Amino acid sequence: MSIKCRVWWPKELSTSDFPKSSRNLLLFGWLISCSSSCVDIVVAFAYSDNFLPLHSSDSAIQEAIHHANGGMPTTLQEKSGLIVLGCCVLPSENMDPITDHNMHSKDCEANFRNSSCGCLDYVGLLEQYRRGSVCSSTWIQLVHDAHSYSSSELGWIPALDHLHLNGKPSPQAELHVMIYETPEYGSHHFALNFCSSKLTNCPPKSPKWVDKLYQKHQLLDLDTVILAINCSAAANIYFRNDMDLQSSSRKVVLYMFLKFIWRLWATVVATFSTILYVVLQSFKKFTGSASNFWIFTALAKIFCNTWRNTQVKCHQILYWPIYLNETGLRCQACVEYAEKAGLRRHSFWSSAVADVFLGNLVGFTLLIHEEAVLKWFSTCAIQYTDDVLRTGCVWLMGVPAGFKLNTELAGVFGIISLNAIQIWSTIWFSATDIFANVIIKLVALSGILLGMTIPVAMITDMIAIAAFHVYTLHYLISLLYSLQIQILAALWRLFRGRKWNPLRQRLDSYEYSVEQHVVGSLLFTPLLLLLPTTSVFYIFLSIMNLTIIFSLTLVEIIISIIHDTPYSKVLLWLTRSKRFPSGIWFETIHCQSASSVDGFLSGSPPSCKSTPQDKYMILRKSRPLLSLLRSNTLTFGQVVFPHYKNICSGVHGQTLRSEISGILMGKSISTKLCSEVPPEVPWMSISYKDYWYVCYNAVFTRMQ
Template sequence: MFTYVVIYEIPVYGVHHFSLNLWNSSKPVKDPVKKPKWVNELEKNQPLLDLDTVILAINSVAAAKLALETRVGFKRSVCGFFIIISRSQSCVEYKENAALHRNSMWSSLAVDLLLGNLMGLALLVHAESVCQWILTFANVITNELLRSGSVWLMGVPAGFKLNTELAGVLGMISLNAIQIWSTLWIFIGFLFIYFIKGLALLGILFGATIPAALIIDMVSIATLHVSTLHWAISLLYSWQIQALAALWRLFRGRKWNPLRQRLDSYDYTVKQHIVGSLLFTPLLLLLPTTSVFYMFFTILSTTIALTCILIEVTISMIHCTPYIKIFLWLMRRRRFPSGIWFEIASCQNDSLEFARHDKVCSSSKKSYRNNDRGKDRSSIMVSFLHSNFLSIGQVVLPHYRKVFSGVSDIAITSAHGALTGKRTVSTLGTCLPSTMPWLSIPAREYWCLCRNSVLACMEERDCNECQ
């Protein structure tokens, strides 16, 4: 006969509970160097119990105890009402997860408003200096970088001999676009101080993410001339690359089949080969000039896109950081369990006797039972049930992975687009945290559900009183 007694602290909401999620947590103690025979035999046996069910029962024991005490101390009608409530929220682990999920939105909102007030007050105090600095920075970028760069590309950039006529045409187009935008920017500069103050007020009222999103839009508008020039040059560069690739296939006797998405053999005529040779040579010789202008504006456009992506990452991290979990982890780590382990207090039978404080870690769902090959021996085992706890990184990183799960192959896509003349990625494509359940349905439907739930509880209580 085998008797196994497990001593554990009753899970209480807001204090602690048990969980089988391991999260790759390290064991609190080292395993014994030599395991007893009964442990090796247990590892070979098939599990009799499902530890998920056992842990669920342990986490629900406090609610069952409360319901039992309520049944003894109150009338039947009131008891039935409390049993319904405790049954719906019987598992402490479920209550903890639901509360954390509910409070995450409010904590993110509070931090967002706090950062918005700090940023807004700072902008209001230094609005004029910030406005002057931005205008000076914009003029330096326009005059020292864009104008000088375009003039430099029209000459002999880095010792490369370019086509003078094509470089002159592309350079004059760039200079005219820059001059037009500079003229418009003079009129915008007078209103820029009001825009800074508007951002400050929005940050104070609605939080930091609203003005941050507006800054992304304003950066895109303020650099519209760079984006337009990059689009025009990339279009020219892409057409040139595609024409050279098609002419190269002509020389090889191959033709692209758009229906089957493959290269097929094709017999070209002599006239087609002559026309192809006449077109291939000038296009190939003009490619370095186009490439230099394309690389210059691609670098500028990529820098602007990286700035916007950095602001987008900041917004996503403000939304997805679990502030309430970090605070609770600092105050009470026991609310974040990660796996269970047993501390054996005593184990006695006819042939074995273990001392106190032997450790056995549970990292798999196995039930411990005695198997002495048919021998009937009286055995008693007493152990304490303990939990491992999550580290701060294990608490925070899953939220970041969930938000940035849609970000993949951004660098490869951008590099391929830069080489082929396609537009590069201007946004990271992060996913905002999932909204609360009551935010996924219309307000009218939400209040109808609340009213029906209250009425259903009242009707059930009336039925119990009638009984």
């Protein structure tokens, strides 16, 4: 039976310059098999035969492989382990590829006379591994392909010479060579998909064809293959460090010096962070004790946006060591996992830095142009109060747009509104004349120290305080309008002989008395005639209130955008878009049949009585199918837009319909049209000593 063998080959091995005395490469990687007829061989790294024995022995290599396996992700360990895969014959630099290929073919033909399976005989360490692997496990023997390929990116390409699976030779194998660039952190990696958000709600029962598809036996475990490829660089690092191939006394001294400097830096950062932690914990205790007083509770409700964003900022300050050291060493072995964790860390830091930068920009601008800012705010407040509110109320007291309103009721509503506007405007302008400079300096300093979100939240709360009289007038007129609408609806049901059944939530027939009809008629007429006057004032104050609410909502959206914008991802996408993969694809370089036997090409398998020499000559006639592993990249929208999905998550069609119906029925309008920004984690409550060690370990482990 023919075996489909896919060899995932690092591009660096085909383009690297090995010592001229090196003839063979010892291959390390993973063997991933889903069935007896298909096998994936992922080559992670390789070392030349005359280089390894100078630094190691068989036991040392096995110990290094065991240690490298221990550092791999658990998912990969459950599927396969790092092993010695086999050997590859390097091309000779002193002769052309065809001559070197023919000489190697003669050696292999001669070797078949002395071996039942056709394996080459080596000396030393390679022969030990070959004998052990051939008898018990897997051994692949590769040679360089003498044919040339159209791609200029490739050097020499491996071709299958011999294959042992589970201790048995496999002369009939269809070879498919997949060339990939070794993933590196900060450069690129491979991923099958990019969706990291929560899964959507699936239907309760999947179609039958989906169940049948999952029941089929897989011929390719692509998830494990991609995971192994992403771990190849880490496996090489683990192996090289254990073999101590690049150690020297000068490097050891430099490493010890850098370690001392890093420990000193970690101590300084941990000490400063602990001092800040003590200050924030003291502030937390003070606010907890002050919450028992009603004045503090009232201030917390009035400045709710400022308080909420201050909590978010405190959590960012306290949890920076957790974000910095959120992944273990096993997760760092896979480049994909390390990249995701790194992007989360970078997003956290970049958001904080961008917030502070914008806060300094706004803060220093306010301090420099303090008088101009105060004059502009005062002008806007006066124009809004005089030209909009007062003029509008006076206009409604007359004949607005030609409508004949009830003069007495319009006069009452107008006088009440004008008095409320006058009283609150006097209080507000008097307070701002006294505390204007203090407020501007407080907003500027909060922006310089804590970032832009805090002063923007303070401005939002102050706008809400300045428009408190509009909220109050709208609330009162909405109560009156809603009550009037409900009474008119009840009286209309009375005339129709219907009554609302609250238990069954429906209208039932009901017989009313004559007295009830008379009283209903006396109430219905004046209420219906007074409804236009109430409606005009309600519409005017609703427009004013909605204008303020939309302005505050826009400011809150700006705050959410500042919090959620992935500044680091945007910068990395512009400079290194390969760090954001979205699926893979294969570029086929040679499309000729990859069958390794001529019998398969003609439809008849080779005879079982053929000699090993005949099998070998048949095996050497074919050329492997060659493909380059490529990666798609995310678009700018796919990188940025998922971070904004929660900004207006509470706004959808049903919410808008309920708000519109509430406005028509006189219900109060919600002042929170966008989602809040609550702290996602609880308040940190650990001892000062433990927090110092957490900060110290977070900084020091970055060196590793």
